[in-house]
Amino acid sequence: MVRRIIEIDEKKCNGCGACVTACHEGAIALVDGKARLMRDDYCDGLGDCLPSCPAGAITFTEREAMAYDEKAVKEAKLACGCPGSMAKSIERESSRVISRKEESALMQWPVQVKLMPVSAPYYENADLLIAADCTAYAYASFHSAFISGRITLVGCPKLDSIDYSEKLSAIFASNNIKSILVVRMEVPCCGGLEMAVKRAVDISGKDIPVDIVTISTDGNIL
Secondary structure: OEEEEEEEOOOOOOOOOHHHHHOOOOOEEEEOOEEEEOOHHHOOOOOOOOOOOOOOOEEEEEEEOOOOOHHHHHHHHHHHOOOOOOOOOOOOOOOOOOOOOOOOOOOOOOOEHHHOOOOOHHHOOEEEEEEEOOHHHHOOOHHHHHHOOOEEEEEOHHHHOOOOHHHHHHHHHHOOEEEEEEEEEOOHHHHHHHHHHHHHHHHHOOOOOEEEEEEOOOOOEO
């Protein structure tokens, strides 16, 4: 049947993963760093993913496609749910509890993006760490590897359901920030954090270098 369905221009796609999160039907996935429509019958043609794409890589097209299969979509959600919340066990060589005391490298409080002040003395000439909540739990040496020497901001755009760009751009514009390190998980929803930071730098008008580190769900740097 000929029907309306999304079309993704992989040349324009920046791999942020925002469309994957926005697609409630699970029709889109990241393949080799690019968004791809995986199944025609999972796409309802309503286009919730279109406004989420910062690169304008998604449009509507009319073409021959399988009919939208609502039953299959529901069954797939029951089977695996969101790719970022899929349950799995992680095998470790040792499950012993580390008993030795380690010092925290945290340099300020609060840490949640939505609670951070726009202006504070500790921002002056600071290197910022902007991290997804889960990263500190996934990566064993998080304090020494990432927090040490940096002002730390943490958040989760999926759980907070807000765009951090406005708050972050105000922080960047009001202070002399030397650098920004974004530490995110490999799951698609973390693309929202990375995208918000890059957008905030653009809005602020500042030339601040941004580096991205991605952590896998089993605790490795990708």
